[in-house]
Amino acid sequence: MDRLFCAIDNMELERACALTRQLRGTVGGIKLGLEFVIQHGEVGLADLAALGMPLMVDAKICEIPRFVGNVVRRLSAQGVSYVTIHAAIGGPGMRAAMAAAISGAEAGGCARTKVIAATVLPGTSDEDLAALGIQDGVENEILRLAKLAQDHGLDGVWAPANTVKMLREHFGEEFLLVTPGIRPAWAPSDDQPHILTPGDAVRGGTDILVVGRPITRAKDPLDAARRIAEEATAAAL
Numbered sequence: 415m416d417r418l419f420c421a422i423d424n425m426e427l428e429r430a431c432a433l434t435r436q437l438r439g440t441v442g443g444i445k446l447g448l449e450f451v452i453q454h455g456e457v458g459l460a461d462l463a464a465l466g467m468p469l470m471v472d473a474k475i476c477e478i479p480r481f482v483g484n485v486v487r488r489l490s491a492q493g494v495s496y497v498t499i500h501a502a503i504g505g506p507g508m509r510a511a512m513a514a515a516i517s518g519a520e521a522g523g524c525a526r527t528k529v530i531a532a533t534v535l536p537g538t539s540d541e542d543l544a545a546l547g548i549q550d551g552v553e554n555e556i557l558r559l560a561k562l563a564q565d566h567g568l569d570g571v572w573a574p575a576n577t578v579k580m581l582r583e584h585f586g587e588e589f590l591l592v593t594p595g596i597r598p599a600w601a602p603s604d605d606q607p608h609i610l611t612p613g614d615a616v617r618g619g620t621d622i623l624v625v626g627r628p629i630t631r632a633k634d635p636l637d638a639a640r641r642i643a644e645e646a647t648a649a650a651l
Contacts, residue, residue: 423447490518
């Protein structure tokens with residue numbers, strides 16, 4: 415099911431490759447966290463890319479435009495399908511990311527990497543933002559940063575589970591919503607502050623469901639992924 419991505423944030427490369435082979439044809443792609451990228455580097459990315467699954471590198475890059483551009487360009491040239499940046503980099507950084515995604519795709523002879531912006535991280539409270547001098551609250555800050563991302567041509571945003579409906583209503587059908595914190599009813603919530611079932615996420619407007627531990631820690635990861643995919647597919651009908 416194309417909209418389901420399995421999250422591999424911290425795993426030995428051999429096991430990650432084996433899991434990817436096992437899930438191929440049941441999930442739509444693999445989401446790699448920053449821990450994984452630091453541990454395995456470009457070799458790890460190349461090994462997973464060779465298995466033919468779309469890759470999302472969730473780096474939430476928050477740096478100066480030149481640095482953002484360099485990282486996105488390298489990832490794009492390697493055929494990474496999605497990369498996350500942090501919306502706090504602002505317009506110049508967003509423009510650099512998009513330009514780098516285009517030039518990287520041309521250099522690598524591959525499809526352009528889609529650039530997804532993280533807005534306010536899950537678990538952040540109004541009080542947390544106020545301590546940073548942001549007084550409008552989490553919901554308004556998410557909307558403000560998502561609009562900034564859309565205005566600068568980004569493909570979509572990282573949408574915490576409790577914001578999916580709001581973001582879909584504000585930004586239309588073409589703006590990609592990537593949602594972590596997806597938990598089927600039969601799985602524990604773990605440390606996720608906001609969760610949705612796969613069916614509720616799809617009905618709310620999510621485009622990509624990111625699911626980690628309910629799959630990776632299951633006794634039978636393939637069966638777990640299949641059950642999640644089937645629930646999401648049924649909700650889309």
